[in-house]
Amino acid sequence: xxxxxxxxxxxxxxxxxxxxxxxxxxxxxxxxxxxxxxxxxxxxxxxxxxxxxxxxxxxxxxxxxxxxxxxxxxxxxxxxxxxxxxxxxxxxxxxxxxxxxxxxxxxxxxxxxxxxxxxxxxxxxxxxxxxxxxxxxxxxxxxxxxxxxxxxxxxxxxxxxxxxxxxxxxxxxxxxxxxxxxxxxxxxxxxxxxxxxxxxxxxxxxxxxxxxxxxxxxxxxxxxxxxxxxxxxxxxxxxxxxxxxxxxxxxxxxxxxxxxxxxxxxxxxxxxxxxxxxxxxxxxxxxxxxxxxxxxxxxxxxxxxxxxxxxxxx
Amino acid sequence: xxxxxxxxxxxxxxxxxxxxxxxxxxxxxxxxxxxxxxxxxxxxxxxxxxxxxxxxxxxxxxxxxxxxxxxxxxxxxxxxxxxxxxxxxxxxxxxxxxxxxxxxxxxxxxxxxxxxxxxxxxxxxxxxxxxxxxxxxxxxxxxxxxxxxxxxxxxxxxxxxxxxxxxxxxxxxxxxxxxxxxxxxxxxxxxxxxxxxxxxxxxxxxxxxxxxxxxxxxxxxxxxxxxxxxxxxxxxxxxxxxxxxxxxxxxxxxxxxxxxxxxxxxxxxxxxxxxxxxxxxxxxxxxxxxxxxxxxxxxxxxxxxxxxxxxxxxxxxxxxxxxxxxxxxxxxxxxxxxxxxxxxxxxxxxxxxxxxxxxxxxxxxxxxxxxxxxxxxxxxxxxxxxxxxxxxxxxxxxxxxxxxxxxxxxxxxxxxxxxxxxxxxxxxxxxxxxxxxxxxxxxxxxxxxxxxxxxxxxxxxxxxxxxxxxxxxxxxxxxxxxxxxxxxxxxxxxxxxxxxxxxxxxxxxxxxxxxxxxxxxxxxxxxxxxxxxxxx
Numbered sequence: 112x113x114x115x116x117x118x119x120x121x122x123x124x125x126x127x128x129x130x131x132x133x134x135x136x137x138x139x140x141x142x143x144x145x146x147x148x149x150x151x152x153x154x155x156x157x158x159x160x161x162x163x164x165x166x167x168x169x170x171x172x173x174x175x176x177x178x179x180x181x182x183x184x185x186x187x188x189x190x191x192x193x194x195x196x197x198x199x200x201x202x203x204x205x206x207x208x209x210x211x212x213x214x215x216x217x218x219x220x221x222x223x224x225x226x227x228x229x230x231x232x233x234x235x236x237x238x239x240x241x242x243x244x245x246x247x248x249x250x251x252x253x254x255x256x257x258x259x260x261x262x263x264x265x266x267x268x269x270x271x272x273x274x275x276x277x278x279x280x281x282x283x284x285x286x287x288x289x290x291x292x293x294x295x296x297x298x299x300x301x302x303x304x305x306x307x308x309x310x311x312x313x314x315x316x317x318x319x320x321x322x323x324x325x326x327x328x329x330x331x332x333x334x335x336x337x338x339x340x341x342x343x344x345x346x347x348x349x350x351x352x353x354x355x356x357x358x359x360x361x362x363x364x365x366x367x368x369x370x371x372x373x374x375x376x377x378x379x380x381x382x383x384x385x386x387x388x389x390x391x392x393x394x395x396x397x398x399x400x401x402x403x404x405x406x407x408x409x410x411x412x413x414x415x416x417x418x419x420x421x422x423x424x425x
Numbered sequence: 426x427x428x429x430x431x432x433x434x435x436x437x438x439x440x441x442x443x444x445x446x447x448x449x450x451x452x453x454x455x456x457x458x459x460x461x462x463x464x465x466x467x468x469x470x471x472x473x474x475x476x477x478x479x480x481x482x483x484x485x486x487x488x489x490x491x492x493x494x495x496x497x498x499x500x501x502x503x504x505x506x507x508x509x510x511x512x513x514x515x516x517x518x519x520x521x522x523x524x525x526x527x528x529x530x531x532x533x534x535x536x537x538x539x540x541x542x543x544x545x546x547x548x549x550x551x552x553x554x555x556x557x558x559x560x561x562x563x564x565x566x567x568x569x570x571x572x573x574x575x576x577x578x579x580x581x582x583x584x585x586x587x588x589x590x591x592x593x594x595x596x597x598x599x600x601x602x603x604x605x606x607x608x609x610x611x612x613x614x615x616x617x618x619x620x621x622x623x624x625x626x627x628x629x630x631x632x633x634x635x636x637x638x639x640x641x642x643x644x645x646x647x648x649x650x651x652x653x654x655x656x657x658x659x660x661x662x663x664x665x666x667x668x669x670x671x672x673x674x675x676x677x678x679x680x681x682x683x684x685x686x687x688x689x690x691x692x693x694x695x696x697x698x699x700x701x702x703x704x705x706x707x708x709x710x711x712x713x714x715x716x717x718x719x720x721x722x723x724x725x726x727x728x729x730x731x732x733x734x735x736x737x738x739x740x741x742x743x744x745x746x747x748x749x750x751x752x753x754x755x756x757x758x759x760x761x762x763x764x765x766x767x768x769x770x771x772x773x774x775x776x777x778x779x780x781x782x783x784x785x786x787x788x789x790x791x792x793x794x795x796x797x798x799x800x801x802x803x804x805x806x807x808x809x810x811x812x813x814x815x816x817x818x819x820x821x822x823x824x825x826x827x828x829x830x831x832x833x834x835x836x837x838x839x840x841x842x843x844x845x846x847x848x849x850x851x852x853x854x855x856x857x858x859x860x861x862x863x864x865x866x867x868x869x870x871x872x873x874x875x876x877x878x879x880x881x882x883x884x885x886x887x888x889x890x891x892x893x894x895x896x897x898x899x900x901x902x903x904x905x906x907x908x909x910x911x912x913x914x915x916x917x918x919x920x921x922x923x924x925x926x927x928x929x930x931x932x933x934x935x936x937x938x939x940x941x942x943x944x945x946x947x948x949x950x951x952x953x954x955x956x957x958x959x960x961x
Contacts, residue, residue, distance in 0.1 A: 141841065141842070142841065142842045142845040142846075143840075143841030143842050143843075143844050143845035144841075144845075146566075147841070147844045147845055147848050148840065148841055148844050149567065149569070150566065150567075150569065151844045151847060151848055158565075158566035159566070159848075161566050162566035162567070165566065193481055194481055194482050194624070195482060195622070195624050195625075196482075196624075196625065201640070204640060204641070205641065208641075260672050263672065263673055263676045264672060264675075264676055266676070266680075267675070267676035267677070267679040267680045268676075268679060268700055270680075271679060271680050271681060272680050273676050273677055273679075273680035273682050275682060276476070276666045276668055276673065276677050276682055276683070277642050277643040277664070277666035277667065277668075278639070278641060278642040279642075370669050370670050371670050371672070371673055372673065373642075373666065373667060373668040373669065373670065373673055374641075375640065375641020375642055375667070379641075379669075383479075386839060386840055386841060387841075388841050
């Protein structure tokens with residue numbers, strides 16, 4: 112088990128290295144650079160080469176890459192080409208927003224998906240099952256931004272109410288903060304819950320057919336005990352995989368909600384960095400997202416091993 | 426187009442003249458008292474909340490977008506009178522109490538007021554003023570508005586409270602351009618202490634000072650108690666909430682979470698008065714007109730007949746209607762209202778005054794035949810994919826061109842790619858080649874059309890046009906200048922280097938408790954004058 116853990120940890124390095132090369136190259140292949148974007152309106156084209164030099168963009172590709180990589184190894188991610196501020200500060204400010212939004216969305220997703228999935232499974236092919244599956248198709252099909260815009264639009268139109276705009280951190284004013292986050296989290300959670308619910312349902316159906324469940328029924332255990340203590344735990348494993356992947360996606364996938372609800376998170380920061388060709392910001396954001404994804408997957412795998420004694424890793 | 430003004434264009438908004446028609450006269454807004462009614466006494470206190478875009482940084486001499494947010498922190502030599510119609514730029518004293526021009530128009534002498542202080546307590550001295558103007562036009566790649574002072578040869582202190590600007594040649598736009606948000610006065614000491622950068626630090630003397638800037642969340646300014654204009658400002662704080670999404674802003678305005686809603690268009694212009702009947706809305710046009718530029722260096726657009734044919738076949742009214750949504754829309758001339766209402770051709774006269782505006786398919790076909798292209802040809806139009814008004818326009822234009830056998834491919838690019846195409850001149854026809862000019866006609870003409878000029882991406886080299894442009898910027902007499910500008914506009918339409926297309930209604934709205942306010946470009950004074958009639 113420890114061996115497995117160490118092996119996985121070591122694999123982190125080559126994966127991150129590959130990600131760094133990819134993001135570094137791909138963004139530079141896209142036409143247009145930050146200098147053009149800054150200077151085009153002024154027509155200050157004579158100064159473009161000078162501006163590029165000042166920003167270090169005229170050095171050869173591999174030199175730029177090594178300079179950047181060396182900085183990363185020392186924990187320095189450079190300054191944003193767009194604002195001039197340190198990239199690290201921007202990330203530290205925005206990470207809590209995205210984390211809070213992602214966590215709340217996942218919690219809401221779980222609160223909807225697990226109970227509905229279980230009920231769908233144990234009352235298979237009855238109307239609660241149909242209702243649950245219909246809701247889940249709805250959640251998969253309806254875009255979360257549409258729901259969000261409807262919520263904001265109608266609540267302001269009918270009730271002349273809207274949560275106070277302008278992000279307030281959680282520890283500064285939890286009441287307002289939660290008001291600001293609950294609507295986007297609901298919209299996202301509803302969309303996320305669909306796949307989790309379907310996976311829960313199908314896994315439960317499979318597990319409920321197992322012999323040991325039949326034994327539990329035969330032993331005369333109550334329904335709640337059979338479902339939750341015996342069946343659910345075993346059904347959860349693939350569900351947790353999905354949730355791990357979803358969380359990784361959420362690190363950037365919150366961007367639409369961030370724009371609509373004016374929450375300054377990493378998603379919007381990454382999108383802006385792409386449009387502005389802000390290479391250092393983009394590279395750091397993508398590295399962070401990759402790190403989160405890899406770490407979450409590692410945690411999920413370790414969780415399996417701890418959770419299910421049948422699984423032993425060499 | 427730069428992203429910030431590009432965002433503005435995409436987000437569509439501008440305050441327009443009160444009135445519904447293209448020929449609307451600048452009318453008094455309902456915030457002003459009616460004749461015979463006593464002026465309400467301004468109340469002190471309160472926090473004004475507005476919605477804005479994220480700032481790149483705060484340095485007024487190195488930016489082209491953020492000054493509208495951080496504007497209240499600074500003073501310039503002059504500014505514009507508040508509470509006018511948005512296209513009425515009336516130059517009024519700011520840090521300069523008065524000024525004189527020499528008879529030949531080459532020397533401007535400004536008398537600087539005494540007693541103004543920076544927010545750190547230091548007095549505003551003549552050294553700071555000279556330093557600030559030099560900094561605006563420094564040889565720095567990021568000195569984006571350096572060209573505003575191109576006509577100025579020397580910037581000198583002619584005494585402890587006298588500034589002298591010596592020009593190379595007479596330059597009519599100078600005073601109006603000095604009122605723009607860029608030539609502001611900063612503290613020399615603070616700039617030098619901060620490594621010549623004001624990106625993260627403010628160094629102003631304006632009615633408000635920076636309280637806090639939480640990136641992505643809000644930009645908050647508070648009243649500067651030692652402001653030189655005693656008794657002002659009335660507000661305690663101004664809070665700019667960073668809200669990039671327009672639907673969210675409309676919702677926030679309806680819910681009373683923001684006090685002013687800036688620059689929206691489309692259905693909201695009709696809906697907001699319905700949902701908030703007591704709110705004051707002002708409509709206006711002339712800030713986001715659409716135009717496309719030909720690459721005159723490439724065939725067949727080097728042929729005048731082809732360009733004229735394109736102008737004749739374009740159905741401008743159809744485009745205007747599709748973009749404006751709530752009404753038939755407007756045609757736009759080379760000079761939009763944002764350069765100053767006194768210089769423009771009235772909207773209802775545009776079609777009859779400018780050649781090649783009235784649609785004529787037969788004539789277009791004939792012109793193409795004369796150019797030897799009666800079999801048509803293929804071409805392409807590059808537009809910004811995120812600007813929906815350009816997308817509408819492109820679709821209609823493509824259909825129009827089919828009538829004369831031209832197959833135009835529409836390439837919808839994102840900002841960076843379109844910018845690259847523009848700068849590299851890698852286009853045949855391109856949209857958004859010019860940011861909307863503000864304040865003076867020269868801003869919209871010189872850069873884009875003078876031979877060899879930096880923003881002349883379409884590669885226009887026309888001697889007659891160059892002469893006209895030089896003449897109009899040297900003519901100090903306004904009536905003469907207007908004649909020259911009319912001639913220039915007619916000539917531009919006649920040569921069809923660019924096609925000027927259409928414009929739409931934009932609006933701003935504010936709640937009734939916001940008094941003494943009108944949305945214009947007068948940087949800080951509009952917020953200096955404003956006050957809240959609330960019981961908070």
